[in-house]
Amino acid sequence: NVNVTIDGRSVSVPKTSTILEAAKQLGINIPTLCYMHLETTDFTCKPATCRVCVVEVEGRRNLCPACATPVMDNMVIKTNSMRALEARKAIVELMISDHPQDCLTCNKSTDCRLQELANELGIRRIHLSGTSKSVHPLMKGIAIERDMSKCIMCRRCEEMCNKVQKVGALSGVNRGFEAYVATAFEEELENTVCVGCGQCVAVCPTGALMETDDTAKVIRALKDPNKTVVFQTAPATRVAIGEEFGLEPGTIVTNKMVTALKRLGADYVFDTNFSADLTIMEEGTELIGRLTDYIENKKADLPILTSCCPGWINFMETQYPDQLHLPSTAKSPQGMFGAVAKNYFAEKLDIDRENMVVVSIMPCTAKKLEAVRDSLRVKDNPDVDYVLTTREAARLIKMANIDFNSLEDSNYDDPLGEGTGAAVIFGVTGGVLEAALRTVYETLEKKELKKLEFVPLRGFQGVKKATVTIAGIEVNAAVVHGLGNARTIMEEIKNGNKENLHVVEVMACPGGCIGGGGQPYLHGDDTILEKRTKAIYEIDHSERIRKSHENEAIQELYKNYYQEPNSELAHRDLHTHFKK
Ligand code: HC1
Numbered sequence: 001n002v003n004v005t006i007d008g009r010s011v012s013v014p015k016t017s018t019i020l021e022a023a024k025q026l027g028i029n030i031p032t033l034c035y036m037h038l039e040t041t042d043f044t045c046k047p048a049t050c051r052v053c054v055v056e057v058e059g060r061r062n063l064c065p066a067c068a069t070p071v072m073d074n075m076v077i078k079t080n081s082m083r084a085l086e087a088r089k090a091i092v093e094l095m096i097s098d099h100p101q102d103c104l105t106c107n108k109s110t111d112c113r114l115q116e117l118a119n120e121l122g123i124r125r126i127h128l129s130g131t132s133k134s135v136h137p138l139m140k141g142i143a144i145e146r147d148m149s150k151c152i153m154c155r156r157c158e159e160m161c162n163k164v165q166k167v168g169a170l171s172g173v174n175r176g177f178e179a180y181v182a183t184a185f186e187e188e189l190e191n192t193v194c195v196g197c198g199q200c201v202a203v204c205p206t207g208a209l210m211e212t213d214d215t216a217k218v219i220r221a222l223k224d225p226n227k228t229v230v231f232q233t234a235p236a237t238r239v240a241i242g243e244e245f246g247l248e249p250g251t252i253v254t255n256k257m258v259t260a261l262k263r264l265g266a267d268y269v270f271d272t273n274f275s276a277d278l279t280i281m282e283e284g285t286e287l288i289g290r291l292t293d294y295i296e297n298k299k300a301d302l303p304i305l306t307s308c309c310p311g312w313i314n315f316m317e318t319q320y321p322d323q324l325h326l327p328s329t330a331k332s333p334q335g336m337f338g339a340v341a342k343n344y345f346a347e348k349l350d351i352d353r354e355n356m357v358v359v360s361i362m363p364c365t366a367k368k369l370e371a372v373r374d375s376l377r378v379k380d381n382p383d384v385d386y387v388l389t390t391r392e393a394a395r396l397i398k399m400a401n402i403d404f405n406s407l408e409d410s411n412y413d414d415p416l417g418e419g420t421g422a423a424v425i426f427g428v429t430g431g432v433l434e435a436a437l438r439t440v441y442e443t444l445e446k447k448e449l450k451k452l453e454f455v456p457l458r459g460f461q462g463v464k465k466a467t468v469t470i471a472g473i474e475v476n477a478a479v480v481h482g483l484g485n486a487r488t489i490m491e492e493i494k495n496g497n498k499e500n501l502h503v504v505e506v507m508a509c510p511g512g513c514i515g516g517g518g519q520p521y522l523h524g525d526d527t528i529l530e531k532r533t534k535a536i537y538e539i540d541h542s543e544r545i546r547k548s549h550e551n552e553a554i555q556e557l558y559k560n561y562y563q564e565p566n567s568e569l570a571h572r573d574l575h576t577h578f579k580k
């Protein structure tokens with residue numbers, strides 16, 4: 001350890017610490033902009049390019065960036081000297097002089113770190129206001145919108161995409177004023193290896209990267225008297241949307257969210273949890289089928305890979321096209337919901353599917369890409385019309401002047417509104433597999449599973465493995481979250497699957513859907529992920545029914561419509577194929 005003095009207070013810190021880390025130990029907050037550290041994914045971005053964290057170090061002529069300057073024994077640091085403050089202010093002012101000044105209309109307004117800093121530093125006028133040199137066209141994709149004139153070269157997106165997700169869609173190009181983060185050949189993200197996970201959006205401090213805003217389309221549908229508007233809400237949204245209204249992370253607001261959507265004018269508010277249970281029925285049956293095949297013939301498409309995460313499926317299609325026999329063919333819960341709503345439910349209401357509009361509220365940007373897949377439509381009519389991220393849904397609620405926090409509770413509508421504890425845990429890493437095991441166990445063992453929690457599959461470790469014995473079969477299971485970890489496991493599988501894995505759950509985002517690219521911004525605080533996770537498990541624990549096969553609405557649906565899992569009709573509506 002070494003001793004340093006910061007703002008007149010001493011502290012002893014490991015000698016590998018930076019000034020920023022040492023200051024944190026004393027509870028001294030040095031403002032940062034490009035720097036970001038997230039424990040969950042071991043994500044660290046410190047290019048030291050923005051210089052906002054400059055501090056004065058006694059004996060040094062130049063100010064030092066706190067995020068990248070290592071401490072030395074007996075160092076004396078002033079974080080708030082006049083010189084440091086003035087430099088910080090000048091730096092931010094310079095940055096803004098080369099930034100479009102359209103904060104009033106920017107999608108990131110009030111969530112933008114640059115805006116926040118300008119305010120904190122009391123910048124009221126840009127003396128250097130000139131013409132911005134960073135002029136780039138707005139690139140509007142299906143999932144993600146990029147406005148590189150707002151890029152401040154913090155390189156967080158690049159770090160996230162290349163080091164954590166290991167996709168490699170983004171890289172910094174050019175120098176000086178011309179520097180920005182680009183895709184290969186300046187292509188739209190969708191024409192590159194990008195999978196749409198939105199983790200770059202989640203860490204972008206400005207309005208350079210955002211989800212594509214679909215709120216206007218939903219408003220139009222809600223106002224159209226000829227349309228029956230049906231909402232579905234994803235598992236992970238209910239423990240996060242409250243943050244957009246100032247509630248503590250992890251506040252469970254399921255039934256307020258239902259009320260809010262009804263106030264917006266929804267005809268029906270249903271739950272993606274319903275179709276998550278349906279997914280377990282279809283995918284669980286497939287898993288049992290492949291396991292039986294393996295036992296009987298010593299050969300099967302194993303491990304079966306979960307297929308509900310669209311970022312992950314895009315990753316499989318672009319990175320491992322020779323392994324596409326492995327994912328379950330079950331559609332995701334979002335996809336299944338759309339198909340059930342527009343086939344079964346529209347028929348029940350006696351309306352044409354063209355007059356039904358299905359809107360998904362998802363924690364995810366890649367769900368927007370999933371919704372436009374060929375296998376999720378009948379002729380020109382999509383099963384899911386629009387996908388809003390949790391952030392967009394909150395915006396819609398604010399636009400309608402709904403006071404979210406004072407809303408009363410409402411229940412989901414019938415019949416697609418009933419979900420179990422097994423379904424809600426889809427929202428966290430390990431949850432899909434745990435839900436599947438609950439059902440597969442009882443199906444094969446033909447007796448009650450007493451302890452529903454599969455603890456080794458829980459938690460934020462990047463790769464989790466466990467062996468579960470079911471009806472005498474040793475099932476080797478693995479759970480990964482984050483696409484970098486997915487790559488590691490896919491390499492293992494491709495190179496002979498030496499650990500003999502039978503089933504693998506993959507979620508593209510850190511922590512699973514609760515950490516999705518469309519969730520309220522973490523602003524660098526990933527303890528929020530733990531709080532959301534805890535809330536998801538709390539909901540599971542409090543549910544009357546905690547196993548998918550015991551969902552009464554699902555049992556009804558099979559009885560009245562699909563007959564049994566993997567039936568011909570189930571294949572028509574509930575299964576998909578993958579593209580090379
Ligand atoms: Fe997810 Fe899923 S859990 S993918 O993370 O399988 O988005 O929440 O809706 O479809 O159910 C997301 C969450 C979500 C699907 C389900």
Ligand code: SF4
Nearest residue numbers: 161194195197198200
């Ligand atoms: Fe990379 Fe995901 Fe962003 Fe695409 S959406 S650029 S894959 S981080």
